[in-house]
Amino acid sequence: MDLSYFFELFVGGLTRGSIYALIALGYTMVYGIIKLINFAHGEIYMIGAFTALIIASVLSFTGMNPVLIFLIASVLAIFFSAAYGVTMEKIAYTPLRGSQRLSALISAIGMSMFLQNYVLLAQTSDFLPFPELVPDFKFLKPVEHLISSTSFLILITTAIVMVLLTYLIKFTRTGKAMRATSQDAKMAQLLGINISRIITITFIIGSSTAALGGVLISTHIGQLNFYIGFIAGIKAFVAAVLGGIGSIPGAVLGSFVLGWTESFGTGYISSDYEDVFAFLFLIIILIFRPSGILGRPENKKV
Amino acid sequence: MSDILKYFTVKEMKKSLVMSLWFMILTFPIMVIKVNTIEDTVVWRWGNLIGIGIGAFFMSTLWRYLLERKNMQSPLSDKKTLQIRVMDWANENPKAKTTALIAVGAFMAAFPFLTSMYQTSIMTTALMYIVLGLGLNIVVGLGGLLHLGYAAFYAVGAYTYALLNYHFGLSFWICLPIGAGLATVMGILLAIPVLRLRGDYLAIVTLGFGEVIRIILENWNDFSFGPSGIANIPRPGFFGMSMKLQTATIYIYFIMIAMVIFTIFVVRRLENSRMGRAWIAMREDEIASESMGIDITKSKITTFALGAFWAGMVGVIFAAKTTFINPASFTLWESVMILCVVVIGGMGSIFGVVIGALILILLPEYLRAFSEYRMLMFGAILVIMMVFRPGGIISNIRKKYKFEPTQNSAESSKEGV
Numbered sequence: 001m002d003l004s005y006f007f008e009l010f011v012g013g014l015t016r017g018s019i020y021a022l023i024a025l026g027y028t029m030v031y032g033i034i035k036l037i038n039f040a041h042g043e044i045y046m047i048g049a050f051t052a053l054i055i056a057s058v059l060s061f062t063g064m065n066p067v068l069i070f071l072i073a074s075v076l077a078i079f080f081s082a083a084y085g086v087t088m089e090k091i092a093y094t095p096l097r098g099s100q101r102l103s104a105l106i107s108a109i110g111m112s113m114f115l116q117n118y119v120l121l122a123q124t125s126d127f128l129p130f131p132e133l134v135p136d137f138k139f140l141k142p143v144e145h146l147i148s149s150t151s152f153l154i155l156i157t158t159a160i161v162m163v164l165l166t167y168l169i170k171f172t173r174t175g176k177a178m179r180a181t182s183q184d185a186k187m188a189q190l191l192g193i194n195i196s197r198i199i200t201i202t203f204i205i206g207s208s209t210a211a212l213g214g215v216l217i218s219t220h221i222g223q224l225n226f227y228i229g230f231i232a233g234i235k236a237f238v239a240a241v242l243g244g245i246g247s248i249p250g251a252v253l254g255s256f257v258l259g260w261t262e263s264f265g266t267g268y269i270s271s272d273y274e275d276v277f278a279f280l281f282l283i284i285i286l287i288f289r290p291s292g293i294l295g296r297p298e299n300k301k302v
Numbered sequence: 303m304s305d306i307l308k309y310f311t312v313k314e315m316k317k318s319l320v321m322s323l324w325f326m327i328l329t330f331p332i333m334v335i336k337v338n339t340i341e342d343t344v345v346w347r348w349g350n351l352i353g354i355g356i357g358a359f360f361m362s363t364l365w366r367y368l369l370e371r372k373n374m375q376s377p378l379s380d381k382k383t384l385q386i387r388v389m390d391w392a393n394e395n396p397k398a399k400t401t402a403l404i405a406v407g408a409f410m411a412a413f414p415f416l417t418s419m420y421q422t423s424i425m426t427t428a429l430m431y432i433v434l435g436l437g438l439n440i441v442v443g444l445g446g447l448l449h450l451g452y453a454a455f456y457a458v459g460a461y462t463y464a465l466l467n468y469h470f471g472l473s474f475w476i477c478l479p480i481g482a483g484l485a486t487v488m489g490i491l492l493a494i495p496v497l498r499l500r501g502d503y504l505a506i507v508t509l510g511f512g513e514v515i516r517i518i519l520e521n522w523n524d525f526s527f528g529p530s531g532i533a534n535i536p537r538p539g540f541f542g543m544s545m546k547l548q549t550a551t552i553y554i555y556f557i558m559i560a561m562v563i564f565t566i567f568v569v570r571r572l573e574n575s576r577m578g579r580a581w582i583a584m585r586e587d588e589i590a591s592e593s594m595g596i597d598i599t600k601s602k603i604t605t606f607a608l609g610a611f612w613a614g615m616v617g618v619i620f621a622a623k624t625t626f627i628n629p630a631s632f633t634l635w636e637s638v639m640i641l642c643v644v645v646i647g648g649m650g651s652i653f654g655v656v657i658g659a660l661i662l663i664l665l666p667e668y669l670r671a672f673s674e675y676r677m678l679m680f681g682a683i684l685v686i687m688m689v690f691r692p693g694g695i696i697s698n699i700r701k702k703y704k705f706e707p708t709q710n711s712a713e714s715s716k717e718g719v
Contacts, residue, residue, distance in 0.1 A: 238510065283511070290503060
């Protein structure tokens with residue numbers, strides 16, 4: 001067994017998993033709070049990446065420092081994605097609160113189609129190159145063949161986001177309110193928690209992390225089009241379910257497991273069946289653990 | 303209509319103005335800036351910004367007005383909806399109902415002769431979606447199981463016919479039952495591992511199943527000829543007669559009409575059968591129904607199997623109609639589309655699914671005039687539809703059993719006195 005090849009696949013899976021994790025967080029948080037599969041979440045990720053691309057391209061004509069451009073583009077991408085997330089929630093989901101869950105799902109699907117075509121029409125259907133903004137880190141020179149600077153950036157950023165998010169959810173008042181809402185929304189409301197505000201905050205956080213994922217993966221791959229959100233959204237959803245939907249550590253774990261499954265599957269078996277590995281793995285896990293790896297078994301009540 | 307005027311007060315105008323500004327900021331990067339990465343130029347489209355601003359101003363006013371109107375109608379109000387009034391009228395006037403049915407039947411029969419071949423072809427597609435919708439309705443509407451991989455069964459039917467015809471030269475009419483049977487078997491195979499899963503876990507596994515089938519069809523070249531698909535699939539024959547393209551189109555149209563009638567007939571029977579009532583009970587509450595003696599395992603497997611049956615059958619017809627199939631016809635969007643037919647039409651209601659299929663398939667075709675914008679509008683319509691009518695166009699009305707004394711029981715009660 002070639003160890004360096006193994007390590008390459010390992011890092012590849014980790015990078016992939018980090019991106020899935022950033023998107024899956026939004027899925028799982030929204031699901032935890034309003035029990036909705038937000039099908040349009042992948043589109044938010046795509047809009048984040050697109051906004052970053054547009055802003056970065058415009059700024060790069062001014063000849064600004066690439067690192068500064070990258071930071072500005074990322075911040076604006078996060079801002080706009082969060083704004084889209086909140087607007088989407090107010091338009092397509094708030095009026096549907098309390099109605100059948102399938103109706104909300106169809107509304108989400110409609111939103112996803114709308115946003116995809118909106119970007120397609122307003123921009124282009126071609127693949128656009130993402131400007132190279134991340135410098136080559138000097139200290140990575142010795143291990144350059146194993147881990148690229150963008151992979152390194154993705155891993156570090158994901159780790160920071162995870163730590164911040166854990167702090168937010170475990171130790172702040174807002175986090176406490178979020179946990180309470182996801183346990184029992186009605187009871188939380190009775191105890192004086194403003195549910196609407198919590199839902200808005202959830203959408204802001206979820207959309208922001210998705211946008212960050214979008215910006216990072218675009219710098220890593222170097223190109224994007226209006227359709228990237230769809231596949232990434234489905235994969236992230238798989239990751240969230242794999243870990244146990246509604247559970248935040250579960251989403252992260254599920255994402256890394258999914259990343260590695262895909263990476264090793266394509267590396268050692270066949271690259272044609274990348275998605276098949278992901279789905280088959282999911283099916284096998286769910287047969288043995290019907291509520292995901294870290295998901296709590298649902299309480300059955302009549 | 304007059305109460306919309308109260309939305310033009312200063313306070314409401316201010317709200318709309320805020321929304322308009324919000325949307326102008328929101329859409330700024332994507333609508334206004336367009337970067338040409340090859341020539342390194344930036345186009346600033348300020349006109350779009352103004353358009354968005356004005357559009358959002360009026361749309362937000364209208365949106366708030368409509369939402370308020372929707373919320374005013376309390377769900378418990380006695381006011382009969384149009385739908386219930388029509389149904390009552392139909393029940394009270396059985397003759398008029400028959401006349402209406404005959405009129406629809408006559409129209410459908412005359413349709414291919416009145417319109418062009420293109421229209422007939424679109425209508426055939428819509429009819430196919432009626433059957434697919436009714437099939438999925440068994441799983442989603444009656445069984446309450448969210449199924450996102452329905453297109454896989456559709457693919458099984460289509461590939462059964464294409465491959466059996468290619469290798470063994472089997473005809474359409476032989477393949478029709480085989481395709482339906484194989485899809486049913488696939489349905490059972492899918493149902494067994496997912497028996498323990500509920501709700502969204504079930505949704506993602508069925509989604510995964512659908513994608514796995516599609517990817518296998520795409521990559522296993524020796525078996526399915528890969529992404530290039532299978533061409534030159536023969537159209538259905540009529541006792542060995544060869545037909546011109548136009549006749550064949552009309553012929554398939556009538557096969558589909560027969561299929562729709564057959565499906566409606568069977569699904570109506572199923573709904574009221576012991577099995578159908580078990581499905582509905584399972585949808586309402588799994589544990590309660592299980593404790594009343596319903597075999598949940600059996601119910602789940604039968605919903606999946608019977609749902610898949612129709613998809614397999616339509617798959618065979620689809621292959622025969624288009625004469626060319628490839629895996630791209632059976633993506634997740636296809637499953638989602640069929641799910642939309644069921645939900646938009648009204649879950650659990652046969653008439654609703656029929657209307658849903660006609661609207662969802664014919665609407666994009668007639669939106670072709672705005673070809674570029676049609677998917678955008680389609681997405682918007684889905685959202686608007688769900689916000690203002692979450693139960694679908696024809697929401698299923700719970701069956702009420704009326705006990706009217708029959709001649710016999712009336713007599714026997716007299717005797718008792």
